Amino acid sequence: MTTVRLTVAQATIRFLAQQYTRRDGDEQRLVDGFLGIFGHGNVAGIGQALLEAELHDPGEMPYLLARNEQGAVNAAVAFAKDRDRLSTMAVTTSVGPGAMNMITGAALATTNRIPVLLLPADVFANRRPDPVLQQLERPQSGDVSVNDAFRSVSVFFDRVWRPEQLPAALLGAMRALTDPTQSGAVVVAFPEDVQAEAYDWPEELFRRRIWTIPRTPADASSVAEAAEWIAQARRPVIVAGGGVHYSHAADALASFAERLGIPVGQTHAGKGVLPHGHPMDIGGIGSTGTTAATELAAEADLVIGIGTRYSDFTTASMSLFADPGVRFVNVNVTPIDAPKLSGLPVLGDARAVLAQLDEATAHLSADADHVARVAALRAEWDRQRQAAVSQGWAAHSELGLPSQAELIGVLNDEMAPDDVIVNAAGSAPGDLHRLWQPRSRRQYHVEYAFSTMGYEIAGALGVALSDDTRQVVALVGDGSYLMLSQELVTAVAERRKMVVVLVDNRGFASIGNLSESVGSQRFGTRYRYRDAASGRLDGDALPVDFAANLRSLGVEVFEAGSTEEFRSALRRALDAPDCAAVYVRTDPLAPAVPGGAWWDVPVAEVSGIETTRRARDEYERDRRAQRWHL
Template identity: 35%
Template sequence: MKTQKLSCSHALIKYLIAQKIFINEKKLPLFAGAFGIYGHGNVACIGQAMEEYQNELPGYRGHHEQNMALTGIGYARAMRRKQIFIATSSIGPGATNMVTAAAVALSNRLPILLLPGDTFASRFPDPVLQQVENFNSPTETQNDSFKAVSKYFDRITRPEQILTSLPQAVQVMLDQAECGPAIISMSQDVQGEAFDYPEIFFEEQIHEIRRIHPDQNQLKKSADVIKNSKQPIIISGGGVLYSEAEKELSEFAKKHNIPVTTTVMGIGCMDKDDPYYIGPIGCLGVGSSNSLSKDTDLALAIGNKLGDFTTGSWTNFNNPDFKLVSINAARFDVTKHRAIPVVGDAKITLVELSKLLGDWQAPINWYDRAIKERKKWDEYVEKESGPTNQEIPTYAHAIGAVYRNADPSD
C-alpha cells in the first residue's frame, strides 16, 4: 500500500478537499470553505495547512468565533445541507465561543464542521495558555462542552485517528436523520505530528445524500387516519426544503384539497401566491393559519421538529378530536407528541402517501374557509402596511413595500 508522509493537519485538509458532491448535475466541493481565527492552538499547524491549500479550500478570516460558525451554518441551510462550511479556532475562549453556534446547528439539524484547537495530548507543557484545567479529570478540557451540542465528537490524540474519524463525521453531516454539527477537537501537538497516510485516503470521493424510504405499514395507517379527517391542514417544515419536495408538496395539497401552513424554517416551500398556501403557523405565524389550527381535526406535519413556536405550546389546537400525523426522516422528531409516525424522506413519502389516498379530498367547505381566512389576513396586512402619505413611514410600511415588490418565489 502506497503511503504519503504528512502532518496530521495537512492530511486533514487534504482529505476534506477530496470530498465532492453533485448539485444540479455539477460536481462541487462538499466543503465550500473554511473560516478561521488563529491563535497558538491552531495557527502553526492547521493554519499553515490551510494557507498551503488556499486555492483548493478557500479560507476566510473571522472576527468572532461564534459569528463565523453561525455564518457557516447559514450557508449550509441556504445550500439545503448539500454543502458544508468549516470553522477552526484556537484553544480556550476561542473554542468555547463556538459552543453556542454548535447548539444552533444541533437545534436546527444543520451541518457544520468545527475544528477547535485542544490541549497537548502529551500533557507535557500543561497548563498551556488558556487551558481550563480539570483538577479531578485530566482527560477533560473545555472542548468537552461541545459533547452536549454535537451529533459527532472526537478528540484527536494520535495522527492516524483521523483515518476513521473524518469519514464518520462526514457521514453524520450528510445523513437525513442524524444531520448536525461535527466537532473534531485537535490536540495541539498532534496537529503537527507526521504519519504515513495511505494514498487512497486522499482519493476523490463523491457523496450522495441517501433518501429514507417509508415503511408501507406506517403509510397505510397514516392514510387511513387522513381519510377520516374533515378539516386537515399541512404543517410544512425545513425538511421539505432539504428534500427538495416543493413540487410534491404543492401537488399533494392540490390533489387532496388540504391547506398548507409552514414553520419558520419551512417558509419558502411554496410560492406565496400558491392557492393552497395559507401562511406561517404558531407564535411567529399569521392570523389565517392560526385561526384554522384552532379547529383542525388533523395536522400533517412534514419535516419539522414541532417546537413550541410552531404549536403555540399546544394551545393552537383546540379540536377535541385532533390527531397528528408526522412525516420525518428522523426517528427522534417523528414520534413527538404521540404522533402517528411515518419515518421517511419528505419527497418520496408524499408521493407514496398520495397513491394510498387515491382520489380522496378534504371537504370543499374547509378549503373555502381557508381561502377566506387568508383573504381576511391579507386585507388586514395591506391596511396596516400599504402605501402611506406619512412623512416617516412605520416599520410595517417599510416591510410592506419590500413584500409587495418581492418575487413570488422569494
C-alpha cells in the same frame, strides 16, 4: 501500500477537499471552504496547512478570515442552510476562548438540524507544556479540556490524540455531516502539537469519496394508515417545516395539497415551500402565524406535520390544535421528531413519502366546502396584511416614526423573487412570519430555532458565499447589531455584496413588548442613560450613531426617516455595487401585527406590582387552552 508523508493538519485539508455529496445524481463538495481565526493553537497546524493548500492549488480549500468565531459558525450554518444541507463549510479556531466562542454557533446548528464542521484546537497531547496558554485546568481530570463542552451541543464529537486516530475521526465526522436523520454540529478537536506531527498516510485516504444522501421511503403500513386518516379527515391542515426545503419536496407538497384541498401553514424554517398565491398557502403558523392559519389549525381534525420539529412557537405552546379529537400524522426523516404529539410516525424522506401518500390517496379529492373556507380566510388575512404594511403609522406616532411592518412591506415589494431576506431575533421574525409573501423557495431565511441575536449579518454573509448572483438583505435590529456585526468586515474584504437594513428602535423592542405583556413594564429593555435621581435606566436615549459605525466598517450608508425615504434608500442600497446599509428608526410602540396564537411565558404567581398581578390573571385564563396530546 503507497503512502504520502503529511502533517495531521495537511492530511485533514487534503482529505476534506476530496469529500462530495450526491443526491438524485447531483454532486457537490461537502466542505466548500474554511472560515476561521488563527491563534497559537492552530496557526502552525491547520493555518499552515491551509496556506500550503492555497499556494499549491488556490481552489483546493478556500479560506476566509472571519472576525468573530461565533460569527464564523453562523455564516457556515447559513451557507449550509442555503445549500439544503448538501454542502457546508468548516470553521477553525485556536484553543481556549476561540474554541469557546463557537459553542453558541454549535448549539444553533444542532437546534436547527444544520450540518457544520467545527475544528477547534486543543491542549497539548504530550502534556509537556501543561498548562498551555488559555488552558483551563481541572484537578479532577487531566484528559478533559474546555472543548468537551461541545459534547452537549453537537451530534458528533471526537478528539485526535494521535495521528493514527485521524482517519477514523474524519470518516466519522463525514458520516455525521451527511446523515439527514442526525444533522447538527460536528466537532473534531485537534491538540496543538498533534496538528503539526507528520505521519505516513495511505494514499487511499485522499481518494475522491462520494457520500450518497438517500431518499428513504416510509414503511408501507404506516403510509397506508396515514392515507386512511387523511380519507377520514374533514378539516385537515398541513404544517410544513424545514424538512420540506431540505428534501426539495416543495413541488410535491404543492400538488399534493392542492389536489386534496389541504391548507398549508409553514413554520419559520418551512416558509416559502409554497409561493405566495398558491391556493392552499395560509402563511406562517403558530404563535407568530396568520389569522387564517390560527383559525384553520384550531378547527383541524387532522394535522399532517411534514419535516417539522413542532417547536412551542409552532404549536402555540400546545394550545393551537383545539379540536378534542385531533390526530397527528408526522412525516419526518428524524426519529426524534416523527413520534411527537403522540402522532402516527411516518419515518422517511419528505419527497419520497409525499410520493407514497399521493399514490395511496389517489382516489380522494378536495372537499369543496373546506377549500372555500380556506379561500375566505386567506382573503381576510390578505386584507389585514395590507392594512398592516400601509397603515401610515408616523401620522399617529408620538415620535413621528414608521412601524416595522411598513418597512417589511417595502422590502417585500422591492426585493426580487430570487433575493434573500435574512433575520433571526427580536420583533422582526414575528412580523416577517406573518407578513412576508415569498415568491421563491429560498427567499425567506429566518433562523428561529435558536433565535440567535447577531445571526443576521453573519448569516447574510453565509448566504452570499453560497450564491453571489442574488441580493442578500440582513434585516437587523439595533440590539442584534450591537451583539455581533463584525462579519460585515469579512463581507467587505471578500467583496461579497450584502445590504444591511438596520432598524433602530432604541433597545430590545421584542422583549420590551413581551415584558409589558407579563406586567414587567419594559424593565431593562431600553437603551437609556441611568437617571441620577431615580437610579434607574430610564434617562434620555443613548446617543449611539449607528450610521457612523456602519460607515467605519467600510459600508456605504443611506439614512431614512420615513417609509417613503426608506423605499428610496433601499433602492439605492440594492443598486450599490458593494456592501451597503440602510439606517432607519422605527417606533417601538407601533401596534402589533394581527394574527398568531398564545405563547407560554410564565408570569410571577405573586407580586406587589399591580401590572404583574393583572398579567398573571390573564396568564391563568390563557393557559387553560393548553392541552396534552397523548
